[in-house]
Amino acid sequence: xxxxxxxxxxxxxxxxxxxRGYAPxxxxxxxxxxxxxxxxRTASSASAAATVSIAATxxxxxxxxxLIYDGVCHLCHRGVKWVIKADKHAKIRFCCVQSxxxxxxxxxxxxxxxxxxxxxxxxxxxEAYYEGSxxxxxxxxxLPLPYSALSSLLIIPAPLRDAIYDYIxxxxxxxxxxxxxxxxxxxxxxxxxxxxxxxxxxxxxxxxF
Numbered sequence: 380x381x382x383x384x385x386x387x388x389x390x391x392x393x394x395x396x397x398x399r400g401y402a403p404x405x406x407x408x409x410x411x412x413x414x415x416x417x418x419x420r421t422a423s424s425a426s427a428a429a430t431v432s433i434a435a436t437x438x439x440x441x442x443x444x445x446l447i448y449d450g451v452c453h454l455c456h457r458g459v460k461w462v463i464k465a466d467k468h469a470k471i472r473f474c475c476v477q478s479x480x481x482x483x484x485x486x487x488x489x490x491x492x493x494x495x496x497x498x499x500x501x502x503x504x505x506e507a508y509y510e511g512s513x514x515x516x517x518x519x520x521x522l523p524l525p526y527s528a529l530s531s532l533l534i535i536p537a538p539l540r541d542a543i544y545d546y547i548x549x550x551x552x553x554x555x556x557x558x559x560x561x562x563x564x565x566x567x568x569x570x571x572x573x574x575x576x577x578x579x580x581x582x583x584x585x586x587x588f
């Protein structure tokens with residue numbers, strides 16, 4: 380299973396900014412899950428300058444359970460619609476990788492858009508994220524029964540699962556087609572579940588690919 384820690388990604392950013400003695404738990408100062416405001420800082424002017432440098436790279440608020448996917452892909456869009464329908468308790472949020480709202484998440488985990496265009500990205504929280512088939516099955520684990528039973532496929536070795544996933548992903552445009560803009564803009568009733576909702580409603584070049 381491909382699992383990576385976000386705290387490990389934040390540590391080099393802090394070191395580059397000149398902050399010493401950083402401990403993994405300090406990631407809570409940079410990433411706050413949910414809608415809570417980060418605690419007030421009492422840093423010196425030098426530390427404040429370093430904090431500004433870090434803020435340009437890492438977001439201060441990171442929503443949990445966000446699926447970042449190729450918004451122009453018809454197969455991906457069908458999958459998102461299926462998850463939204465099955466996710467009765469609205470646990471999963473979504474974001475099109477083509478939108479600007481995806482950028483701080485990508486920076487935090489050290490990925491770019493091309494990575495997500497190859498493999499979907501699921502950010503579970505400030506401690507871990509998943510790619511490819513593991514991401515899809517982790518999303519399924521948050522759905523009610525019987526859909527959550529799909530997560531039992533995690534017992535299959537990741538290389539085997541991802542070989543099948545990558546083959547489908549490589550051919551998805553030829554088999555299912557693609558659009559010129561994020562397809563969810565044509566299904567505005569779904570946008571309540573998207574962290575880039577306001578951006579999508581406002582239109583603009585970030586919706587195009």
